[in-house]
Amino acid sequence: MKTTIIKFSFTAFLFIGFVCLTSCREEENEEDIIFDECCLPEPTDTLYMSQELKSYFYFPVGSWWVYERTDTIAGIYDTARVVRIINEIFYNEFAPYAWEKITALVEHTYYSSPPNSVSPNLEVSFLNLNTLVDRLNITSSSTFLGGLDCVISTPIDSIHIKSLQCSSWSNLDSVSNLSLAGSNFDSVLNISYGRNPITNYISMVSGVGILKYETTQMGHSWKLVNYHIN
Numbered sequence: 761m762k763t764t765i766i767k768f769s770f771t772a773f774l775f776i777g778f779v780c781l782t783s784c785r786e787e788e789n790e791e792d793i794i795f796d797e798c799c800l801p802e803p804t805d806t807l808y809m810s811q812e813l814k815s816y817f818y819f820p821v822g823s824w825w826v827y828e829r830t831d832t833i834a835g836i837y838d839t840a841r842v843v844r845i846i847n848e849i850f851y852n853e854f855a856p857y858a859w860e861k862i863t864a865l866v867e868h869t870y871y872s873s874p875p876n877s878v879s880p881n882l883e884v885s886f887l888n889l890n891t892l893v894d895r896l897n898i899t900s901s902s903t904f905l906g907g908l909d910c911v912i913s914t915p916i917d918s919i920h921i922k923s924l925q926c927s928s929w930s931n932l933d934s935v936s937n938l939s940l941a942g943s944n945f946d947s948v949l950n951i952s953y954g955r956n957p958i959t960n961y962i963s964m965v966s967g968v969g970i971l972k973y974e975t976t977q978m979g980h981s982w983k984l985v986n987y988h989i990n
Contacts (some may be wrong), residue, residue, distance in 0.1 A: 803858040806857060808859075812916065816965075817886040819969065820842065821990070829980060831981040844865040861888060868884060896910070908930075912930070935949060972984065
C-alpha cells in the first residue's frame with residue numbers, strides 16, 4: 761500500500777509538472793507571436809516608388825555614362841555602369857503598409873574600391889531608405905558621392921527637398937537647360953549638398969541621370985560626354 765501511494769504521488773507530480781510546462785510554453789508562444797516581426801499582420805497596402813523619382817536613377821543593367829574631368833586638361837575619363845538592380849518589398853512594425861525599396865548599383869572605373877572588395881572599381885548606390893518620404897539617397901565607401909542622404913525627394917521642388925522629413929543638407933539651387941554630350945537637356949536639377957561647407961554639386965535630369973558633378977572635398981569636377989541607356 762505504501763508503495764502504491766508513492767508511485768501515485770510521483771505520477772501525479774509528473775503530470776502536474778507537464779501541465780505547468782505546457783502552459784508556460786503556450787504563454788511564451790503567445791508572446792513570440794506578439795513581438796516577433798515575422799508574425800506581423802498582413803500589410804494593408806503596398807506603396808511603390810513614384811515613376812518621377814525612378815526616372816532619375818532607375819536604369820537597366822548595362823546602361824553606361826562616360827564623364828570627363830573638367831578641373832584639369834589632362835584628359836581624364838570615368839565610366840559609370842549599372843551593374844545590378846535590386847528590387848525589394850519591405851514590411852515592418854513602423855507602418856501598416858509594405859513599401860518598395862530599389863537599389864541601383866553603379867561602378868565607376870576611375871575610382872578604386874576599398875580593399876577586399878569583389879570589384880576593383882568603386883561602387884555607388886542609388887536607393888530609397890524608407891517610405892516616410894519618396895526620396896533618393898546616394899552613397900559609396902568614398903568621399904566621392906558618399907553619404908548623400910535625400911538628394912532629391914518628390915514632388916521635386918525646393919520645398920520638399922528642404923522638408924523636415926528629408927535632409928536639410930540638400931538644396932535645389934535652380935532648374936535650367938544644359939547642353940552636354942551632343943544633346944540639349946531641359947528641366948535639369950542643379951543641386952548643392954552640404955552645409956558649411958558645400959561638399960557636392962550635382963546636376964541631374966529625368967531619363968538620363970547625372971549630367972555633372974563636383975566633389976569639393978576631392979577637388980574633382982566631371983561632365984557627361986557620352987552615355988547609353990539600355
